[in-house]
Structures are given as structure tokens and as C-alpha cells.
Amino acid sequence: MTLTAISRAWQHRWLLGSLLQRELRNRYAGTAGGMVWVFLHPMLMLAIYAVVFQYVFRVKLPNADPSQPYVVWVAVTLWPWLAFSEALSRGTVAVQQHADLVKKVAFPQELLVYSAVLTSLLIHATGYAIVLLLLWGWGYEFRFTGVVLVGLWAWLVLGCAATGLSLFLGALHIFLRDVEQLLGQLLTMLFFASPVLYPLALAPEGLQAALAFNPLVHVFEPLRIAALGQGFPPWSTLLVALIGGLVLWIAGLAWFHRLSPHFEDQL
Amino acid sequence: MTGPFAPLLRLQGVNKDYPLALTKGGQRLAQVWSLLRGNVPRHVFHALRDISFEVPRGESLGLVGVNGAGKSTLLKLMAGVVTPTKGTIERNARVGALLELGAGFHQEYTGRDNVFLACALMGLNRRETLARLDGILSFADIGEHIDQPIKHYSSGMVVRLGFAVATSVAPDVLITDEVLAVGDESFQKKCMTWMEGYLSNGGTLLLCSHSMYHVQKLCRHAIWLHEGRMHMQGSAADVTRAYLAWHEERDRAAKSRPSSHEAPTEQSAAGIYQVRSMYLNGQDSVEPLALPPRGSLTVSGALYSPDGRTPQVAVGVVRADGTPIYGVVSEMDGHELAPGADGLFHYAITFPELPLLPGRYVARSHAMDPEGLRLFDHVERPFEVGGSSREFGYTKLDHRWHRDPMSPSDE
Numbered sequence: 001m002t003l004t005a006i007s008r009a010w011q012h013r014w015l016l017g018s019l020l021q022r023e024l025r026n027r028y029a030g031t032a033g034g035m036v037w038v039f040l041h042p043m044l045m046l047a048i049y050a051v052v053f054q055y056v057f058r059v060k061l062p063n064a065d066p067s068q069p070y071v072v073w074v075a076v077t078l079w080p081w082l083a084f085s086e087a088l089s090r091g092t093v094a095v096q097q098h099a100d101l102v103k104k105v106a107f108p109q110e111l112l113v114y115s116a117v118l119t120s121l122l123i124h125a126t127g128y129a130i131v132l133l134l135l136w137g138w139g140y141e142f143r144f145t146g147v148v149l150v151g152l153w154a155w156l157v158l159g160c161a162a163t164g165l166s167l168f169l170g171a172l173h174i175f176l177r178d179v180e181q182l183l184g185q186l187l188t189m190l191f192f193a194s195p196v197l198y199p200l201a202l203a204p205e206g207l208q209a210a211l212a213f214n215p216l217v218h219v220f221e222p223l224r225i226a227a228l229g230q231g232f233p234p235w236s237t238l239l240v241a242l243i244g245g246l247v248l249w250i251a252g253l254a255w256f257h258r259l260s261p262h263f264e265d266q267l
Numbered sequence: 268m269t270g271p272f273a274p275l276l277r278l279q280g281v282n283k284d285y286p287l288a289l290t291k292g293g294q295r296l297a298q299v300w301s302l303l304r305g306n307v308p309r310h311v312f313h314a315l316r317d318i319s320f321e322v323p324r325g326e327s328l329g330l331v332g333v334n335g336a337g338k339s340t341l342l343k344l345m346a347g348v349v350t351p352t353k354g355t356i357e358r359n360a361r362v363g364a365l366l367e368l369g370a371g372f373h374q375e376y377t378g379r380d381n382v383f384l385a386c387a388l389m390g391l392n393r394r395e396t397l398a399r400l401d402g403i404l405s406f407a408d409i410g411e412h413i414d415q416p417i418k419h420y421s422s423g424m425v426v427r428l429g430f431a432v433a434t435s436v437a438p439d440v441l442i443t444d445e446v447l448a449v450g451d452e453s454f455q456k457k458c459m460t461w462m463e464g465y466l467s468n469g470g471t472l473l474l475c476s477h478s479m480y481h482v483q484k485l486c487r488h489a490i491w492l493h494e495g496r497m498h499m500q501g502s503a504a505d506v507t508r509a510y511l512a513w514h515e516e517r518d519r520a521a522k523s524r525p526s527s528h529e530a531p532t533e534q535s536a537a538g539i540y541q542v543r544s545m546y547l548n549g550q551d552s553v554e555p556l557a558l559p560p561r562g563s564l565t566v567s568g569a570l571y572s573p574d575g576r577t578p579q580v581a582v583g584v585v586r587a588d589g590t591p592i593y594g595v596v597s598e599m600d601g602h603e604l605a606p607g608a609d610g611l612f613h614y615a616i617t618f619p620e621l622p623l624l625p626g627r628y629v630a631r632s633h634a635m636d637p638e639g640l641r642l643f644d645h646v647e648r649p650f651e652v653g654g655s656s657r658e659f660g661y662t663k664l665d666h667r668w669h670r671d672p673m674s675p676s677d678e
Contacts, residue, residue, distance in 0.1 A: 011390060018387035022373070022380075101371045105388050106347035106364065175299045178292075261350035262302055264343075265285050 002254050009108040020122075027119070042079070042127030046134065049074055061199065065141070068228055073141045075131050076147070076227045077196045077220045083124035084158040084216075085187045090116040092173055092183055099267040110256055113166045121159050134229025146226030153238050155222045160245030161215070167252030171197065171259040175267050179250035195220050215244065273359050275440050275471055276345055281318040281354035283340055284311035311352075313338045314483075315495045318354070322440065322473065327466055329486035329503055330475040331510050336477045339444055342366060345473060346442050355459045360471070362390065363438025365430065365446050366616035374418040378409060378428055381417055384601035385432045399435040406431035406461075423451055430458060440471045445509070452638060478505040480635065480642025504589065508564040512645055514539065540578045540634035542646040543611060544568040547630055552648070555627065567615035569607065577604055578633040580614045583644065587627035587649070592661050594631075598639035622663040625654045 009016075028034050033145055050071045053059045059070040094116035095102060095109055102109055128151070136142060174178040186194040200208055218241055222233035287310045289295050322328060324343075330338045344356060346364035371388055372381045382403055385398040404413060407428040409420070417425060430446065446458065446520045462485055466472055478483055482489055482503050487575040489506035491499040499506050518539070545568035549557045558564060572578045583594030596603060597614065604612035614632075633645040 012387075014392040015387040016392070017393075018384045022384060026375075101388075102348075104348065104366045106362075106369055107388050107390075172299065175302075176295055186629070258303060259299075262286075264349050 001097045002250065002257060005108065005253065005257050009111060009114075012108050012111060015107060016111050016114055016118075016197070019111055020118055023115050023119040024122070025207075027123070027144075031236040033161075033235065035044065038123055038126050039130055042131050043134065044123075045127075046071070046075060046131050049078070061202070065228070067141045069138075069140070072135050072142075073148070073224070074197060074226070075135060075201075076224050077194075079124050079128035079131060080158055080220065080223065081191065081194065081216075082156050083121050083128075083155070084162050085119035085191065086124065087159070087162035087181075087188065088169075089121055089166055089183055091162060092169040093180055095170050095263065096173055096177075096267070103264055103267055109260055110167060110253065113170050113256075114163065117159065117163050117166055121155065121162075125155060141229065142227055143229035143250070146229060148221050148233060150226035150238075153242070154219050157219055157241045157245040162247045163247030164245070164250070164252030167249075167256040171256045171263075174259070174263050190214070195224075215241075268608065274323045275326075275358070275360035276322040276362070277355075277357040278321075279319050279355050279357075281315060281344060281351045281356060282313070283337075283344060283349065283662070284352045285314050285316040286311050289613075313495055315344070315351075317498065318497055320490065320500065322499070324439070324470060324471055325466075325469050325473040326488065327486045327503075328474070329482035329489035329506070330473070330492060331477075331479070331482060331489055331506060332492035332498070335415045337495040338492055339366070341492065342442050342444050345440075345648055360439035361436070362440045362442060363433060363436055364442040365433045366442070366444050367429075372417050372425065372429065375416055376417055378407075378413040378420070378424075379502055379662070382413075382428070382432055385429075388433070389433075389436050391436065403428075403431045403435050406434070406457075413493075423454060426455055430454075430461075434461060434465070435464070435618045437470070438467045444474045444475045445477065450642060455640060478641045479511055480633075480640070482507050482643065483642065505642075508645070511539075515541070515644070516529050538637055539573060540643040541571040542568060542580075542644050543571045543631045545630075545646045547648045547650055554649075555649040557650070558621065558650050558652050560625065560652060560656075561620045561622070562652070563617060563619045564621050564630070564650065565615060565617040565670050566632060567613070568632055568647075569611040569613050570604065572610050575610060577606065578612055578637055579639040580604060580612075581614050581631075581633040581635055583631045584618075584623070585631060587629060587630050588662060590661070592623070593629070596635065596639050598635075621652065623652045624656050624658055624661060624663060625652050626661070627651050 028037055031037060033040060045134045052210060053070050053074065059071065061070060094112040098112050101107075101112075130148060132142065169179050169183060191212060193214050195203075195211070198222055199213065200217060218237065222237055225231050226233060286298065289298060289310075318341065321527065330341060332338050338676040340349060341362070343366060344351055346356075346362060346366060347356075347358065348364070348366065371385055373384070376455055382400065383393070384394055391399070407413075407424070407430075409424045409428060412420060412424060417428075420428075421670050427460070434441070441462075459481075460467045462472060462474075466485065472485060474482065474485055486503040490497055491506050491510050521654050544551065545566070548558075548565050549567070550556055561596075565630055570578045570580055579598045581594060583597040584592045586592060595616075604614050607613050627649060628651070629644055631647040634643045635641060636643070
């Protein structure tokens with residue numbers, strides 16, 4: 001069943017392009033700045049983080065290289081997180097938001113989820129590139145092979161995971177509108193349970209063991225280590241995470257197609 | 268079964284249930300759980316029951332029935348928007364559905380942008396869309412507005428654009444839901460013309476309409492849905508006649524019970540134009556009127572108008588087997604019916620020296636709305652042209668034999 005669904009979605013790949021284009025323009029429709037926001041938004045965020053953590057809290061991480069202040073350190077993982085959390089929250093409500101379309105036109109509905117997720121990933125990937133370039137221009141040090149290779153990997157893993165989870169939650173959301181409420185809370189918890197604002201090593205040992213159950217730890221930690229030149233994660237780690245992401249996607253798709261025949265009844 | 272002779276659509280024992288809205292949170296959880304396990308929900312509304320029929324290539328099928336009979340649900344099932352609860356639907360064709368004109372259009376975007384997304388929804392890629400763009404624009408006929416946001420369009424423009432897009436792919440099967448009920452007269456005529464062309468080019472049409480006139484004009488067969496079941500299936504003429512008769516019966520029953528609070532049906536609420544009487548040469552008889560060869564025929568009678576506006580009458584002559592010979596609407600000749608008492612309007616039309624060959628014929632009177640677009644009711648009376656003739660066909664054509672093919676006036 002999932003295979004026929006995949007082939008049907010593939011036949012409609014042009015639709016994904018159109019949906020993607022529309023979703024991108026939707027975000028900035030009616031704004032004066034338009035696509036400038038894609039660039040402006042990450043710069044403003046970076047400035048806020050720099051001011052708050054660098055000059056107000058004066059965060060100093062133990063054993064940190066002086067050429068890699070806290071703001072650099074946060075930036076490397078913050079943007080992947082933003083992409084993941086936004087992709088997940090937008091992907092989850094995508095089908096319900098397009099109820100008018102789902103009720104009137106026959107097409108592979110998972111494309112709505114894909115386009116919502118892809119849009120978030122694309123926008124934040126652009127932001128990520130801008131921020132990294134800015135920081136590099138200011139003379140902070142990165143390991144370029146690390147940040148590009150492992151960065152791409154992280155984006156891929158997070159994208160697959162966000163897609164799978166969005167398919168799962170999005171289908172559930174049609175029946176239980178609680179999902180959207182719950183997801184906001186869960187994402188806040190997940191943010192603090194992930195080593196985005198702090199390195200895993202900073203947490204007490206008992207907590208570290210508990211945090212290791214959070215799959216995101218195994219994405220953010222290798223990414224930061226590679227980007228800051230503290231080593232390259234073993235290939236096996238990269239591969240396992242990638243497989244995990246794909247499994248989530250396929251499982252989410254199977255779940256989605258189990259429930260999608262009933263969407264129209266509920267919308 | 269596939270191949271050139273396979274039906275394009277085949278429905279077998281199709282049921283569709285809609286779950287009733289659940290108010291308690293716990294029920295909602297239980298419902299998801301049972302759906303995941305593949306169970307059938309228990310608290311349901313039976314929208315469709317035991318629907319089976321086939322749609323062969325070239326068929327034109329009308330769906331009639333009151334609101335809530337399940338017509339739209341059935342069209343959605345065939346379009347693939349809705350999944351049947353039970354039974355199977357086989358699709359061996361590219362199905363195009365016009366469930367709502369302009370579905371999926373986004374108000375903020377220009378007509379052009381919307382055309383691209385709508386085409387992508389139908390599975391076209393950018394190149395295929397570009398190839399169809401000119402045709403779409405010329406059919407929609409909205410000129411420079413195509414680069415304006417849809418929100419500045421009149422509803423007629425949105426409808427025209429929606430129809431133009433949906434028909435641009437020329438699907439094997441076209442499914443339309445009350446499409447002809449929207450838009451102005453010229454648009455309706457344009458749609459009718461398009462559909463007639465589509466049908467004569469071998470297209471297959473599924474039409475849902477409250478207008479019996481459209482069903483009769485466009486469809487060969489019809490299905491009457493009643494409370495989710497197939498109440499009647501047959502030729503479009505038979506089904507629409509039975510349906511209208513049922514309506515009239517129901518309206519009469521409703522009138523005799525003035526205290527009843529039964530919700531009015533869409534037709535009785537809007538009123539229905541009726542043929543109240545019909546005479547052939549002044550006679551009202553179910554026995555065929557005997558007419559001499561080249562005799563003159565006068566069809567007269569009265570129409571009832573529920574809203575006091577002057578209705579149009581269509582008068583036609585068909586062979587006893589239903590083959591149409593001639594029909595004309597008062598509106599075509601600019602004739603206005605003479606008003607009488609009690610909302611009645613009188614009509615009379617004479618066909619002098621009727622050139623019909625001997626045989627049995629039927630004269631029909633149809634009541635139409637003042638715009639001459641919708642046909643509501645019809646009454647027929649048989650007549651027989653006497654005499655004998657060895658000529659062929661239905662009607663005598665004026666003719667003259669001559670020897671010199673270049674000079675017809677030559678004796």
C-alpha cells in the first residue's frame with residue numbers, strides 16, 4: 001500500500017514544486033520586506049543571542065577555544081533546531097489547513113506535509129548559511145568540511161525525522177485537535193532536553209544518561225563537534241541516524257495512509 | 268477487466284457511511300484506535316447504500332435527487348476524493364472532477380498562479396500547463412485580469428477560470444457537480460456548448476444537476492438517488508419525468524397538509540413552472556388526434572408560474588419512438604406568453620400544413636423558466652398523421668426533379 005502511495009506521489013512531483021513555491025510565497029505574502037526577511041530574520045536572531053549571552057550573561061563554556069565564543073557555539077546547533085521544530089509544527093497542521101483542497105480534489109495528500117516541511121528546512125538552511133558566513137567573516141573559526149558535510153547530514157536526518165513525525169502527528173491531528181496544543185508544549189521541552197543552548201558535557205552525569213535517550217542529542221552533538229573542529233563523528237553514527245530518520249519517514253507514511261481514507265469524513 | 272471495452276468506471280456494492288460527530292474526548296480517542304485496527308465506526312450516517320453501476324466509454328449519465336440524497340457523495344466517490352466504506356470502485360480512466368469550480372484557488376494569488384497550481388493538482392507539469400495556457404485564457408475570457416489577484420475577481424470570473432482549467436485536460440471522464448447552476452446565462456450556454464462538443468468527441472460525462480433540462484439535454488441515461496439508494500435507473504427522459512412527477516405529487520401532498528412543517532424542497536421553495544393544460548387543435552385527449560396529411564396543428568394550453576414572472580414554453584414534436592423532429596422555445600422567436608388569472612400563462616402555436624409523413628407522433632409542451640434555461644415540467648399528447656406515402660423519413664422536404672444539374676429552375 002505504501003509503495004503504490006509512493007509511486008502516486010512521484011507522479012505528482014510537479015505538484016510538490018507548485019505547493020512548495022506557493023508555501024514559500026505564502027510566508028512572505030503581504031509583507032513589505034518580502035524575501036528580504038529570509039536574510040533579515042537570522043541576522044536579527046544572531047544579534048539577539050550575541051547581546052544576551054555574550055554581553056549580558058557573559059557565558060563562558062569550560063574548555064572552550066577562545067576563538068569560538070558562546071554565540072558561535074549556539075549558532076551551529078540553533079538553526080538546525082529551528083528548522084526541525086518549525087518543520088514539525090507546520091507539517092503537523094498542513095493537511096488540516098488545506099481542508100478545502102482535501103475535500104474537493106483527489107491528490108496525494110502527504111504532499112501537503114512534504115511541502116510544509118521542505119519549506120521550513122529550506123528557509124532555515126538559507127538562514128544557517130548566512131549566519132555561518134557572517135560569523136566566519138568576523139573571524140571565528142570553523143572546520144569547513146565538518147560544517148558542510150555533517151551539516152548536510154544533520155539537515156537530512158532532521159528532515160526525514162520531521163517528515164515522518166509530521167505525517168504521524170498530522171494524520172492524528174485530523175481526528176484529535178489536541179495534537180497541535182500538545183506539540184507546542186512538547187517542542188519546548190524537547191528544546192531544553194537537547195544540547196542546543198548547552199553542551200551535553202555540561203549536564204550532570206546522571207542527567208546525561210537520561211538525555212542520551214533523546215535522539216536529537218545524537219544529531220546535535222556530532223554536528224557541533226565536527227563544526228568546531230573537535231573531531232569527525234564515526235561513519236557508523238552518521239549511518240545509524242540516517243537510517244533512523246528514514247525508518248521514521250516510512251513508518252509515518254504507513255500510518256498516514258492507514259488514516260487518510262477517513263480524512264474527508266472528519267474535515 | 269481492462270481493454271478498450273472495459274467500463275471506465277465500475278461501482279460494485281458501494282456503501283458510504285459518515286461517522287457522526289463525537290462530542291466526548293474519550294470517544295474520539297477510541298475512534299482513532301478502532302480506525303487504526305481497521306474496524307468500522309459504529310455511530311454512522313448512511314450516506315450511500317448498495318450502489319452498483321458501470322459507466323462505459325461515451326456514456327453521459329445524470330444524477331438527480333433531492334438535496335441530501337447522496338448525489339455529491341457519489342460524485343466524490345467516483346472522483347476519488349472519498350473512499351467507500353464498503354464495496355469497490357474500479358477506475359480505468361483519467362477522471363477529471365469539477366466538484367466545485369475554483370476549488371483550491373487562493374484569493375491572494377493571481378489568476379495565472381492559480382492556473383498553475385490547479386493544473387499541477389490535476390497532475391500536469393509546467394510544460395504541459397504552458398501548452399494549455401492559451402486555451403484556458405481564451406475560454407475563461409478574463410483578459411488582463413489574469414495577472415490580478417483572484418480576490419478582485421467577480422464570482423463569474425472565478426467560475427469561468429475554474430471551468431476553463433478543469434476542462435483543459437479533456438479527461439476521459441468528466442465529473443461535474445452543479446457546475447451549470449453557477450455563472451450567468453452566457454457562461455451557462457458556453458459550458459453547455461463545451462460539454463456537447465466534449466460528448467460528441469466521445470467524452471464521458473457524469474453530471475449532477477437539479478435542472479432536469481440540463482440532464483435531458485446532456486445525458487443519455489440518468490440515476491435517481493433517493494435517501495442514499497438507487498431509486499431508479501434508465502433513460503434520462505424516463506428518469507427525469509418520473510422525478511418531476513414525484514415532485515409534483517409531493518408538492519400537492521404538502522399543499523393539502525398546510526399545517527405540516529416539512530422543510531420545502533429546493534424546487535418547491537423556488538417554485539416550479541408547470542404545464543397545467545395542453546390541447547391539440549383544441550382537444551384534450553390521450554387518444555391520438557387524427558390529422559390529415561398536410562393538415563395544420565395547433566398546440567395550446569396554459570403554464571403555471573409560481574412567482575408571477577412570465578415563463579417560456581418549449582413546444583416540440585417527436586416520433587412515437589422518441590426521435591426528436593423539431594422543437595422551438597418561445598424565447599427563440601421573441602414571443603411572450605399571454606398572462607391569465609391565477610398565475611397562469613396561455614400559449615398557442617400553430618404549425619400550418621404540417622409536412623410530416625404519415626405515422627404516429629407525439630407533441631410535447633415543456634414549461635421553462637423566464638430565462639429559457641431550465642426545463643421544469645412536460646406534458647405530451649399523441650397524434651397521428653393519416654394517409655399513405657412511399658416516401659422515407661419523418662418529414663417531407665420540398666423538392667423538385669430536373670434534368671440539368673446546373674440549372675435547377677429548368678423543368
